[in-house]
Amino acid sequence: MSAPERIPPRSVTTAELLTVGELTVRGQIRDASNAVLHCSVAHDGQEALCVYKPVRGERPLWDFPDGTLAQREVAAYEVSEATGWDLVPPTVLRDGPFGEGMVQLWIEGAPGAELLALVDGEEPEPGWKAIGFAEVDEGRTALLVHADDERLRRLAVLDAVINNADRKGGHLLPAGDRLYGIDHGVTFNVDNKLRTLLWGWAGEPLTGEAVDVLKGLKEALGAEGALAARLAVLITPAELDATRARVDDLLATGKHPEPSGEWPAIPWPPV
Numbered sequence: 001m002s003a004p005e006r007i008p009p010r011s012v013t014t015a016e017l018l019t020v021g022e023l024t025v026r027g028q029i030r031d032a033s034n035a036v037l038h039c040s041v042a043h044d045g046q047e048a049l050c051v052y053k054p055v056r057g058e059r060p061l062w063d064f065p066d067g068t069l070a071q072r073e074v075a076a077y078e079v080s081e082a083t084g085w086d087l088v089p090p091t092v093l094r095d096g097p098f099g100e101g102m103v104q105l106w107i108e109g110a111p112g113a114e115l116l117a118l119v120d121g122e123e124p125e126p127g128w129k130a131i132g133f134a135e136v137d138e139g140r141t142a143l144l145v146h147a148d149d150e151r152l153r154r155l156a157v158l159d160a161v162i163n164n165a166d167r168k169g170g171h172l173l174p175a176g177d178r179l180y181g182i183d184h185g186v187t188f189n190v191d192n193k194l195r196t197l198l199w200g201w202a203g204e205p206l207t208g209e210a211v212d213v214l215k216g217l218k219e220a221l222g223a224e225g226a227l228a229a230r231l232a233v234l235i236t237p238a239e240l241d242a243t244r245a246r247v248d249d250l251l252a253t254g255k256h257p258e259p260s261g262e263w264p265a266i267p268w269p270p271v
Contacts, residue, residue, distance in 0.1 A: 012046045014090045018103050023052060023096045034058050034069065034185070039096075041103070049106035053185075054098040061186070063193070068235075069185030070102035075234040076162050076184035077104075079243075082220050082227045083213045085154045087181050093234075104182070113174035115152065116197065118142040129200020132266060146200055150207075151179035156198040157210045160257050161217065161246055162187040167196035168267045188235045190242045192260050195267050201256040211251065218247050 021043035029036040035057020041050050058069045070093060077091035091104040117128070120142060124130045128145040136142045146152060152172075158181070159167050165186040173180040186193070206214070220227035221244045231240050250257070259265035 012044050014048070014105060015092060017041055017043050017046055017048055018050060018090060018092045018105060019094055021047075023050075023103070025052070025097055035098075037098075038106070039103075051104045051106055051182075052096050052098075052101055053104075054096060054101035056099050057101075058185070063189065063191075064186060070100070071234040072187045073102040073104065073184045075231050076158075076164075076187050078227060078230045078234070079162055079217070080158060080181075082217055083154075083158060084216075085158070085213070087151075087155055087158055087179070088184065089180050089182065107173045107175055107180050107182070109173040110175055115147045115149065115172055115174065115179075116169045117145050119145055131197055131199050144197070146197060148200065149179070152198055153201055153207065154210070155179065155181050156196070156201055156256060157206065157213070157250070159196050159198065160194060160250060161214075161243065163189055163193055163242070163246060165189065165193035165195045165263075166267050167198060169197055188239045188243060190238050191263075193263055194257060194260070195264055197266060199259065199265065202258040204256050206250065206254055206256060211254065214247055214251050218244070218251065221247060 018041060021041035024040045025037050026040060027038045029038055035054055037052040039050050039052045041048055053070055053073070055067050055070050058067060060066050074091050074093045077088040080086065080088035089105040089107050091102060093100065094103055096103065118134065118136060119125070122143070124143065124145045127148050129148050131144040131146055133141045134144045162184065164184065166183065167181070171181055171183045173182060217227070219225060222228060228240065231243070
């Protein structure tokens with residue numbers, strides 16, 4: 001009798017692994033403002049590291065409805081996926097050891113990748129874009145700059161669409177030739193709350209690539225669009241309409257947005 005044919009293990013997608021895998025808490029990230037748990041997730045012979053943010057661990061905010069930050073994180077991932085730029089790690093909403101929460105694939109940032117810097121002088125060096133001046137010592141200021149990097153520029157467009165109120169340096173994770181943005185809980189507000197370190201392109205024309213992506217988002221956010229259907233269960237109808245309006249505004253102006261002056265333009269602390 002011949003030996004039975006060996007069946008190779010079934011491939012598990014990242015989304016499936018994050019959604020139905022068994023979550024095991026390994027520790028807590030202590031410097032976060034909300035509860036952030038470092039976990040492993042395992043399913044059908046595959047395992048990965050992830051971040052789990054339970055809704056019950058969210059700190060109330062005056063300008064966002066309570067218990068909605070996890071949904072906003074997932075909504076940011078959905079918009080990132082629709083752009084095709086893959087700027088946000090895979091993120092799902094699911095039940096976990098401490099109730100419903102956001103679960104996101106853990107990304108190990110590459111050390112030594114300089115995206116932000118403080119420099120002397122009034123103007124940035126070639127390859128860098130100015131953000132603004134910051135006080136570094138008593139009576140001494142330095143110019144805060146970010147890299148003139150197409151990955152950051154794409155992220156700046158995504159942030160404008162999702163109305164990101166907290167794009168800090170610590171939320172940028174270079175990984176090889178890729179760049180990921182994380183921590184998208186304070187997004188999709190109806191009011192203009194864009195607060196970011198990526199102001200280097202403010203007022204400059206959008207790239208042709210960005211315009212094409214925004215046109216695709218406009219279609220996907222239409223009444224019958226797939227993205228609109230996915231966002232409708234994560235954010236309010238008013239927030240979905242505001243997202244559509246931001247895409248329309250970006251296409252109408254053809255430029256990166258500039259600080260409104262009605263809201264602090266740069267998050268503090270910036271990292």
